[in-house]
Amino acid sequence: VPLDLAAIRRDTRACEIVAHFNNAGASLPPSVVMDTVHHHLRSEEVFGGYEAQALVEDDLARARGSLAALVGGRAREIAFLSSSTQAFATALLSLPWKRGDRILVGENEYPSNVHAYAFLKKRHGVRVRYVPDDEYGQIDVDALRGAIDERTRLIVLTHVPTYSGLVNPASEVGAVAREAGVPFLLDACQSIGQLDLDVGEIGCDMLSAAGRKYLRGPRGSAFLWVRQSMLETMTPPVADQNGAAWNGGEDFDYAEDARRFEVFERSVALQLGLGAAARYALGVGMAAVEDRVRVLAAGLRGLLSDIPGVTVRDRGKNLCGIVTFTVEGFSAEEIGVALRERFINTSIVRRSMAMRTFPARDLAEVTRASVHYYNTEDELLRLADTVRSLLENGS
Numbered sequence: 001v002p003l004d005l006a007a008i009r010r011d012t013r014a015c016e017i018v019a020h021f022n023n024a025g026a027s028l029p030p031s032v033v034m035d036t037v038h039h040h041l042r043s044e045e046v047f048g049g050y051e052a053q054a055l056v057e058d059d060l061a062r063a064r065g066s067l068a069a070l071v072g073g074r075a076r077e078i079a080f081l082s083s084s085t086q087a088f089a090t091a092l093l094s095l096p097w098k099r100g101d102r103i104l105v106g107e108n109e110y111p112s113n114v115h116a117y118a119f120l121k122k123r124h125g126v127r128v129r130y131v132p133d134d135e136y137g138q139i140d141v142d143a144l145r146g147a148i149d150e151r152t153r154l155i156v157l158t159h160v161p162t163y164s165g166l167v168n169p170a171s172e173v174g175a176v177a178r179e180a181g182v183p184f185l186l187d188a189c190q191s192i193g194q195l196d197l198d199v200g201e202i203g204c205d206m207l208s209a210a211g212r213k214y215l216r217g218p219r220g221s222a223f224l225w226v227r228q229s230m231l232e233t234m235t236p237p238v239a240d241q242n243g244a245a246w247n248g249g250e251d252f253d254y255a256e257d258a259r260r261f262e263v264f265e266r267s268v269a270l271q272l273g274l275g276a277a278a279r280y281a282l283g284v285g286m287a288a289v290e291d292r293v294r295v296l297a298a299g300l301r302g303l304l305s306d307i308p309g310v311t312v313r314d315r316g317k318n319l320c321g322i323v324t325f326t327v328e329g330f331s332a333e334e335i336g337v338a339l340r341e342r343f344i345n346t347s348i349v350r351r352s353m354a355m356r357t358f359p360a361r362d363l364a365e366v367t368r369a370s371v372h373y374y375n376t377e378d379e380l381l382r383l384a385d386t387v388r389s390l391l392e393n394g395s
């Protein structure tokens, strides 16, 4: 079923004002998401915070169910957190590390993931080994298979990096992980809400994701999905009475579901808003979303490649909605300003966000135009025309 673009754009108030190509940063939420958030904040004002929450316990459970449906997991496997960094680190630090354990990781890691590996190395003597990319620029699955040994405790893959249209072959990595019996953590921060993904099909055991990016949720929302069979091996580094019940002595019994990773105090409004975003995505249909995002992004790459002086920088066999490019003679800042003057939002990715990839490719920075399904062909043309006129007229 094709999606109803007119209805979608009506639901997205800001579409009238801006052409938003910063969906890999934070996308424009549909009004139902922000209405949900505002409504609950108002309810806290009127009834009191705890009293307001008591009124929406069913809605909170439904939000968990909607996220579970989005990834193909179960509601009891979902933990609400406040950023993808927090979700990722919570999963990683909850595992039973021993000195000498090894993690195998792809090359396309986000800086906060790399930080978590550095922490594990310093505190637990855990070693990280990066698996090289293949000739297409995606993780080399054979090299991954070959790198697994008896010390390998975890495989981590970033599904879609923050700085490129690359989609890593997550299901192939999942098959390798299963064959070897090694747990697999997927950073789905950029793929959630843009790709039609399913944890069963991918074969991952843990998945971290943000709300605000392609999922169109509110800022400050994120979640972690953990396969039920992994939960009992995981001890949350931070817990309170919400996820850990005092056993009467000196220890705690952790919640049997993924709520063990949640603390008591969190934003109910954002959690409800995130649930609304998941339902909205399911309502549009993730297969239709993925299709349209890919078609629009391919169209934009085509338009940009036709402009002399523009180089599209995305590598990979399988590309998604993130379009990156450089323009001869212009800094990413200058391009961003020219676009913003015409109400076109894009963003810049610099080396520090692409630590292992940009230096190797001798790239200092790129302009990132991340396309979503609510963008239009006309908006793509406006973006490309602006870049063209910048090259032709200097402004």
Ligand SMILES: *Cc1c(COP(=O)(O)O)cnc(C)c1O
Pocket: 082, 083, 084, 085, 086, 110, 112, 158, 160, 161, 162, 187, 189, 190, 210, 222
């Ligand atoms: C944005 C991003 C993160 C971090 O997400 P936050 O919600 O900002 O913590 C992690 N991984 C990838 C691939 C990202 O793009």
